Amino acid sequence: xxxxxxxxxxxxxxxxxxxxxxxxxxxxxxxxxxxxxxxxxxxxxxxxxxxxxxxxxxxxxxxxxxxxxxxxxxxxxxxxxxxxxxxxxxxxxxxxxxxxxxxxxxxxxxxxxxxxxxxxxxxxxxxxxxxxxxxxxxxxxxxxxxxxxxxxxxxxxxxxxxxxxxxxxxxxxxxxxxxxxxxxxxxxxxxxxxxxxxxxxxxxxxxxxx
Numbered sequence: 435x436x437x438x439x440x441x442x443x444x445x446x447x448x449x450x451x452x453x454x455x456x457x458x459x460x461x462x463x464x465x466x467x468x469x470x471x472x473x474x475x476x477x478x479x480x481x482x483x484x485x486x487x488x489x490x491x492x493x494x495x496x497x498x499x500x501x502x503x504x505x506x507x508x509x510x511x512x513x514x515x516x517x518x519x520x521x522x523x524x525x526x527x528x529x530x531x532x533x534x535x536x537x538x539x540x541x542x543x544x545x546x547x548x549x550x551x552x553x554x555x556x557x558x559x560x561x562x563x564x565x566x567x568x569x570x571x572x573x574x575x576x577x578x579x580x581x582x583x584x585x586x587x588x589x590x591x592x593x594x595x596x597x598x599x600x601x602x603x604x605x606x607x608x609x610x611x612x613x614x615x616x617x618x619x620x621x622x623x624x625x626x627x628x629x630x631x632x633x634x635x636x637x638x639x640x641x642x643x644x
Contacts, residue, residue, distance in 0.1 A: 440494030442618035443486045447620040448640045450483035453629035460633050467530040468637040471521045473630050474536055478518035481510040486618070511560060514542070516596070516630055519567030522588075525635035564599060566626055568592045571628065574635060583615025587631045594624035 454476055461472045485506035492499040520539055524531055531539075550559035575588020598620035604613040 435495075436493040436612075438612060439613050439618070440490050440492075442615040442622075443489035443493060446618045446622045446625075447483050447486035447490065450479045450486060453479040455485060456629055456633065464637055468525065470533045470536045471524040471637070472519040472632075474540075475521035475629075478514045478521065479629065481514035482621065482625065486512045489618075512563065513543055514545050515567045516543055516563055518632070519570035522574040522628070522632055522635065523550065523570040525637045526577055526584075528636050530625075535599060536617050564595070568595055571595075572630070575631060578635070580592060584631055584634050587627050587634075591624050591627035591631060594620050594627060598624060 457472060457476050457479065461469060461476075485503065488499055488503040488506055492503045503624075504536060519538070520536075523529070546559065546563075547556075550556050572588050572592045573585045578584040598617050601608075601613050601617040601620060606613060608616060
């Protein structure tokens with residue numbers, strides 16, 4: 435058993451679940467045109483929440499959960515973060531994309547995953563996809579200038595996810611801390627930052643309370 439990793443996975447699961455609750459509760463304040471983007475953002479945080487929850491079982495209780503954990507981790511990596519990046523871009527630019535458009539984005543991500551898997555270039559595709567997603571997140575914050583909050587948070591979230599990517603590329607330890615635990619800890623910080631950003635982007639039009 436690897437109890438430190440089970441604990442860091444639990445922290446990540448709690449952080450992502452809290453983000454999902456916040457996004458879910460906030461959806462009522464947004465117009466119908468923003469609902470598909472917010473739903474995809476919700477999927478984007480539920481995937482890592484599910485992966486981290488299974489990670490707790492894998493590392494803390496029963497290693498036989500490894501296959502399910504790896505599958506959900508791949509879904510989070512190849513679908514979750516790109517959906518969050520697309521949602522940030524749409525909300526940041528106040529673009530209204532229809533539900534069929536979002537469905538095509540999701541299907542396209544699945545198709546490209548399988549294509550690059552077949553050609554044996556999955557790691558290169560993951561890197562390019564993550565960089566594109568983080569660029570979209572940073573851009574969504576930058577276009578809010580002169581509002582400083584979204585700009586600062588978008589850059590902070592991008593930096594945290596980049597550091598998490600560097601941590602995930604290493605095995606072993608950084609001093610007393612396992613790299614995988616550092617990876618989980620950084621993500622547990624990055625997802626709440628990203629959720630705050632998404633809920634502070636203008637979208638199409640927020641509904642007036644009452």
